[in-house]
Amino acid sequence: MKIGIIGAGQLGRMLALAGYPLGLQFVFLDQSEDAPGAQVGRIIRGAFDDTQRLGELADAVDVITFDVENVPVSAVETIAARKPFLPPVRALGDSQDRLVEKTLFNKLKIPTAPFAAVDSLEDLQKAAKKIGIPGVLKTRRLGYDGRGQFFVRKSADIEAAWKALGAVPLIYEGFVDFRREVSIIGVRSTAGETRFYPLSANTHESGILRYSIAPYRSASLQRQAETHLKRILKHFDYAGVLTIEFFVKRGRLIANEMAPRVHNSGHWTIEGARTSQFENHIRAILGLPLGSTSPIGHSAMLNFIGQIPTLGNILRVPGVHFHSYGKEPRHNRKLGHCTINVASAGARDRALRQLVRLKMGAD
Ligand SMILES: Nc1ncnc2c1ncn2[C@@H]1O[C@H](COP(=O)(O)OP(=O)(O)O)[C@@H](O)[C@H]1O
Ligand SMILES: [Mg+2]
Structure with missing residues (x-):
């Protein structure tokens, strides 16, 4: 079975890494031949709106998915008619426009600013x-x-x-004067099976995700988030992973945006959940049984942006796992991340502090 991925960024690379043990193969479409996916799959070189290259990708694979949101809907509609294209093109299109997206949230009775x-x-x-x-x-x-x-x-x-x-x-x-930001990741398969990961609490600086902590336990917020996410999954007859980012204010969730794909705030699931968001996305679009989304212990995920500390120093932190995306360092570029996975929330916070100090040293 071959899966085509539009975009060979770090998300595509992690999808392929999750799919290899299942015996799957991956082909990417990307403009750059040294994109992060290049080390784990073949890249068809082309722009996302290059209908000829998109056609080549469709011919080479059994199912098509994407790792970026800025894929022109009119270009992919031509291949979506030829091969299964998941998540649905409609979900991709609506999430590309903040006005359409927020109007949909309100139509589905999901609160927004x-x-x-x-x-x-x-x-x-x-x-x-x-x-x-x-x-x-x-x-x-x-x-x-x-x-x-x-x-x-x-x-x-x-x-x-x-x-x-x-x-x-x-x-x-x-402007939402929020107490914190959280996100939920859910997955629905083409067979209609649905699962939800526990919430992750996300810290952004200058609009970029710096670190996430998961599971973020709040029965009430989890319930609200799952209710909102379910409405969107149903609305689109969705298949694959879907993420919603929320602000938390006075115990209520206010939706900020959705992403019809695996998400940076879910990278902790690679080590911190029974089945990662990447594997479940693949299972979902192939109509396979979904894996458990239960968390294992306590996790924190930290992005490396612009620079990466030396590997030896990272690996000294207790419970740490490192992921490099194989990218050239550049200002504000996400180059890799690490996940701490430990038994207690206290040990997680200690290890996270150690990592933040290390990162500040590198920055
Ligand atoms: N209306 C808002 N009120 C308060 N903070 C906001 C608002 N919109 C965005 N932000 C902050 O900026 C970050 C990035 O904005 P977001 O809308 O998620 O765009 P992006 O697509 O760049 O992630 C948010 O995670 C939040 O920290
Ligand atoms: Mg965002």
């Missing part, structure tokens, strides 16, 4: 008046790791925000 479409300076002024300041102006499309966002902290920021981002369709959102 107040938001408004912004296509002119006037729209922005109106939105800031109605929703209030502080708020966040974001590009509707193509934003990731905090890119394409402008925090409006006072009225005088409005024009600067418009100048910085105004060339493309935008969304203005109320």
Whole structure:
């Protein structure tokens, strides 16, 4: 069985690494021949909207999936008609546009921050008046790791925000004064089986995920998150892994965004759950029985961004597992991560502190 993955980034690479023990083979489509997936599968070189290369990928494999969200829907529709393409193209399309995504959340009765479409300076002024300041102006499309966002902290920021981002369709959102950020990862197979991982608590800095702690135990938040996620899975007749990022405020979840794919906040599942998000994604799109999503002990995942400390120093931390993505170091680039998996929350926090100190030394 061969699986085609559009995008050969670290997520694609980890999907392939999870699939090899199951006897599966992987072919990627990516513009770069030395993308992280290159070491674990063949890469067909091409842009994500290159219909000829997409066709080549479709011909070479049995099922197609993706590891990036910015895959043009019109280009993949042609191959989705020829080979199973999962998660569904509709879910991919809706998650590419923050306005469509948040409108869907509200339609499914999933709470969000107040938001408004912004296509002119006037729209922005109106939105800031109605929703209030502080708020966040974001590009509707193509934003990731905090890119394409402008925090409006006072009225005088409005024009600067418009100048910085105004060339493309935008969304203005109320600023959520959250207590913490959490995410849920769920998986549904083509056979209709569903499972949910425990929540992960995520810490971002400058819009980039720095570390996650899981399982983050809160029966009430877990219940809310699963209810919300189930509605989205049903809405799309979904297959594969789906992630929702939430803000937590006064014990309630406020949805921020969804990702129709495996997610950085779920990397801990490789060592910290009975079955990883990567293996379950593959099982799901092939209609195989899903694996247990139960956590094992306590985990923390830390991203290495821009630089990686020396391997010997990382591996000295108790309970640590290291994953390199095989990328050239570059400012703000995710180069690898490590997961601490230990028996107690106290030991996890001690090891995480040790790792953060190490990372600060490297930065
Ligand atoms: N409306 C908001 N209120 C408060 N913080 C926000 C808001 N929107 C984004 N953020 C912060 O910026 C981070 C990145 O924003 P997000 O919408 O998730 O975009 P990205 O696609 O870049 O991950 C969030 O995880 C959160 O920390
Ligand atoms: Mg995000």
